[in-house]
Amino acid sequence: MPTPIRKAVFPVGGLGTRFLPATKAIPKEMLPVVDKPLIQYAVEEAKAAGIEEFIFVTGRGKQAIEDHFDHSAELEALLSARGQADLGALGMLHLPPGAVAYTRQQDPLGLGHAVWCARHLVGDEPFAVLLADELVLADTPCLAQLVSLYDRVGGCVFALADVPREQTSRYGIVDIARDDGRVIEIKGMVEKPSPAAAPSTVSIIGRYIMQPSVFAELERKEKGVGGEIQLTDALARLLGRMPFHGLRFEGERFDCGSKAGFLKAQIAFALKRPELRDELMAYIGDQAGSRP
């Protein structure tokens, strides 16, 4: 059995310029889908997969994330006075003292650099990385699906999704050694290739399990596409040293880094809520009927 995955890294330092002006004064990870911030979905997914330590790589202007996972004595006193002391029922989530750490990325040098900033907090053990702007609606949370595969195969395991060829330049794309329809053995990966250069149309979405040897590769600080230190490039250099697998996970994935993806997530998650479903369905039906 491979070493268990106890720690998860959440890179949350990005500026979120695609969602301006909403993200001028609040972190993009705090944008809500229905009534819960994106980052909380990612943290709940990690908890459901057995993660015990939560490491956030933040930056300037991201204090709201720290406050969000902390107690708010004032709010809790008010809710308790109103007879709403059950914070869990309100969807509130606190992370246990000592199980959460925040470090700052300081320079916006790319996703690889953000993960490298967590190296001392992760130490010498395998870990998960979750990107909060990818949201997955699934019966079994996406990271838990990856952990089940990892327990069988070890090494590095990523969540994968098929994308249209014209979108390969938005994602990390894998080169496939073997594909049984669900589990893919990976023999290469390229960050944001052009459609013509892409080795496949299977993209890495923001859920990873990786080995700590990735830190030595990130340490080289080699710049990749966009002049950034890319996580995909560092992982690619570990190929051949350990097994690499990807999983076409079960569930629907929303790229909440794009406005269309974010809006689709609002609708999909709202339709799952019994108190919203009927009203929203009626509204969508009316709109579909009355608009060209």
Ligand code: G1P
């Ligand atoms: C990052 C990764 C990319 C991955 C994507 C998933 O890109 O670098 O390999 O496919 O997340 O969302 P970003 O969205 O940060 O540009």
